[in-house]
Amino acid sequence: MSGNHTPKPTPEPLASAPLAYENPEFLNSPDARILRILAEYNEPMARFRRERIQDTVVFFGSARFRARDVAFHELELLENTGSIQPAPPEEQPARSGEAESSALRLKRAEAAVEMARYYEDARSLSRLITQWSRSLPGRRHRFVITSGGGPGIMEAANRGAWEAGGKTIGLNIMLPFEQRPNPYITPALNFNFHYFFMRKFWFAYLAKALVVFPGGFGTLDEMFELLTLSQTHKLSKPITVVIYGSSYWRNVINLELLAEKGAIAVKDLELFHFADTPEQAFAILKEGLTRHDAEAAQPRTEAPIPEEPEADVQDLLGPDIAQTRSFRRASNHHPHG
Numbered sequence: 001m002s003g004n005h006t007p008k009p010t011p012e013p014l015a016s017a018p019l020a021y022e023n024p025e026f027l028n029s030p031d032a033r034i035l036r037i038l039a040e041y042n043e044p045m046a047r048f049r050r051e052r053i054q055d056t057v058v059f060f061g062s063a064r065f066r067a068r069d070v071a072f073h074e075l076e077l078l079e080n081t082g083s084i085q086p087a088p089p090e091e092q093p094a095r096s097g098e099a100e101s102s103a104l105r106l107k108r109a110e111a112a113v114e115m116a117r118y119y120e121d122a123r124s125l126s127r128l129i130t131q132w133s134r135s136l137p138g139r140r141h142r143f144v145i146t147s148g149g150g151p152g153i154m155e156a157a158n159r160g161a162w163e164a165g166g167k168t169i170g171l172n173i174m175l176p177f178e179q180r181p182n183p184y185i186t187p188a189l190n191f192n193f194h195y196f197f198m199r200k201f202w203f204a205y206l207a208k209a210l211v212v213f214p215g216g217f218g219t220l221d222e223m224f225e226l227l228t229l230s231q232t233h234k235l236s237k238p239i240t241v242v243i244y245g246s247s248y249w250r251n252v253i254n255l256e257l258l259a260e261k262g263a264i265a266v267k268d269l270e271l272f273h274f275a276d277t278p279e280q281a282f283a284i285l286k287e288g289l290t291r292h293d294a295e296a297a298q299p300r301t302e303a304p305i306p307e308e309p310e311a312d313v314q315d316l317l318g319p320d321i322a323q324t325r326s327f328r329r330a331s332n333h334h335p336h337g
Helices: 030-050 068-073 103-133 153-163 196-205 217-231 246-252 255-260 266-271 278-291 313-320
Strands: 056-060 144-147 168-173 190-193 207-212 240-244 273-275
Touching (some): 207 278, 246 273, 255 266
Parallel strands (some): 056 207
16 A cells, blocks of 8 residues: 555745734734733733823813814814814704804704803813823822813813923824824823723723713713722722712702612712812812822922833833844844734
């Protein structure tokens, strides 16, 4: 039988297999989900450390509200929260010069101008907080304004901090429809997440205060998540919560009724404060932040926070973490281990 055996041809030489951490087929597969989750924890952590971010003040609110001048002249209602795709024409508010307008369009036009006030208030409040935080002592940035990174109230929050000359964070999320970060986010602090729960983690982990402006499903979800964490003592530090726009929120949700019916404790109503002006909200936030942080009550007496990034792990630990050598001849990329 051995005499009838035909030898198999020698296989062609194989190309080098991709490194596991450079293999997109693997990295995007269910098997690598844990790596993607860890990446959305470690990569933001590294950036926050490099940019010397100590803690944050988080703003929640609708993506659909626009600046006052836009509301008067160029308003477009969005099809989805955070998207850049406008809603259908029949749902848009009436504009000046239009002879015929449905009741819905007129109502939307009035609401657009009314809700534009909240954009301007968020912008003013963010500016007040940032101006104050820049005067605080320490070698890290304190109470950095953080938003979901999109348009509307999120843009207003980042914009006010940018106008005050401070760093400001945007925690964006990948959604099925087109979206983009607002232009006022500090570029080094512009994040994009795939996993909602990792984005929520970063909202909560650094937050020392929360400001909830009028909004929809997303705003309600984020607000109640942080209130629940505070109620159940799952936060490692006290958090000051301001619900902005009492007339709006008291019509949307009756929190006092929850206590009256026994769904929450009466004491749980102390977890938040209502405010209706930027000055009132700032006073509540400043009092809460300084009460829980003695350093925040002191003015800055030392040199400004350095502009250059913080040292990375390799610089801090030196030879304790050996640099990864690259054996690829066609690449100058030298990743760290």
